[in-house]
Amino acid sequence: MSGYLKQAKHILAIDIGTTSVRAACISNSLEINYLSSRPLALLRKAGGQVEQDGNEILQALDDVIQAVLERTEQTPQCAALAIQRSTVIAWNSRSGLALSPAISWQDVRTQSAIAALAKRSDAVKQVSGLVLSAHYGASKMAWLHKHLASQQCYIAPLVSFVLFHLLEGRPYICDESNACRTQLYDINKRCWSEQLCEIFELAITHLPLVKPTHGHFGLLKNTQLPLVCVCGDQNAAFQALWQSDTAVANLGTGAFLLSENTVHIKKTPLLQGISSSTAETTSRVLEGTVNGAGAALDWCHQQWQSQRSDAPSYKDFLRKLPEWLATIDRPPIFINTIGNLGSPWWQTGVSEKFIDEPQGTIHWPARAVAVLESISFLLYANICEFNAANPHKIKQLRCAGGLMQISGFAQCLADSLELPIAICQNAEATLLGLAVSCGFENTLNFETVIPQINTPLLTRRNAFIVALQQQISGLGLANGYSL
Incomplete structure (x- = not known):
């Protein structure tokens, strides 16, 4: 110091x-x-x-x-x-x-x-x-x-x-x-x-x-x-x-997952880099990237507005998301490639689309739920890669960012990842992280959400992975990921 x-x-x-x-x-x-x-x-x-x-x-x-x-x-x-x-x-x-x-x-x-x-x-x-x-x-x-x-x-x-x-x-x-x-x-x-x-x-x-x-x-x-x-x-x-045996997710425009990495890993679709350093030492991280987090919700609302004159304002769209998440139990599946497909696939040219919708029917609140769920599915794919790359398995995901303010999303995330989700109760995690990084004592508070057995959600998660794999393969793109 x-x-x-x-x-x-x-x-x-x-x-x-x-x-x-x-x-x-x-x-x-x-x-x-x-x-x-x-x-x-x-x-x-x-x-x-x-x-x-x-x-x-x-x-x-x-x-x-x-x-x-x-x-x-x-x-x-x-x-x-x-x-x-x-x-x-x-x-x-x-x-x-x-x-x-x-x-x-x-x-x-x-x-x-x-x-x-x-x-x-x-x-x-x-x-x-x-x-x-x-x-x-x-x-x-x-x-x-x-x-x-x-x-x-x-x-x-x-x-x-x-x-x-x-x-x-x-x-x-x-x-x-x-x-x-x-x-x-x-x-x-x-x-x-x-x-x-x-x-x-x-x-x-x-x-x-x-x-x-x-x-x-x-x-x-x-x-x-x-x-x-x-x-x-x-x-x-x-x-x-971050703390031992956890991964960290900051969910804003994009969603970024990080966990400690002590050695250079020769083969992984995840990113590797330096998190912090002094002249003598470095702390290294593994990182996964989901480009379509908050950006995907923005896209969904813009699509709704472009197709329907009665679409809600963006403020009302965000306000109603918790209600839709709680009451819509059979949403479609959204192939979320907003901002291009990040880890572990790293592909461009894969089009976003909704699947498993009733033919001829578009229900935008259900689509909004599908977009939220797709974010959790992409995070799940990254957690699988973290566990494959690291002998210490991820036992908890610690989260911050604007998306965690959506009531019900933490439970969706916990159920999809089959992991406890610890939500930072302090606003401004980045600013406070600077203070912690500079040596101030970490006194942040967390609320933990325990995963529940949600078979329909896991079925959609697995169908999402399969459909995305098929779409990548159908375009003749290289694919280095398997569930």
């Missing part, structure tokens, strides 16, 4: 997520003294493009930091930052002005370029720990380099752009957990990989300096607060939620 943290009684925690920027003053007893939040817009365009405005992110960041420091009754002694991973941006290296939108982690515009690298996929995964995918930073950085080659600019993860503007001296740096999500970082040697840079045709000398997630990053402008921790948002939540 750094000297700053040994003396700290309060910390300024900052979370730059996909849909909002949040900041809070948190005490060493994990009490949030004041919290400020600003929404972020997300622009979806044709061709799988998903973008955000870098200047909007910076303005929201300035606003929430200023609000907390002006209105909290306590004085933080240091700061910590968590941020969405795999998002990249280009900016002028002198003026700091953004030269591109922030290309979101959800963006898959480079899918054709990724397909052309298929023969290098094993090498990429062995070094980076990541499946070759357009979701990660490398192919997006190469795309930006191609379109901005004549301009004097930095092209790097969003965290580097933020730190360039947030810290005194405008450093060009990146923390280790975000470096891992570029698909250019060697997770075993803990450095940028010449081999991966060659594969993606990027110059290693143009990449930011990588620093451990814990250490002295610099001083926040106009505050003199030392920034002592920087990491990915999922990594911060993991620090708050």
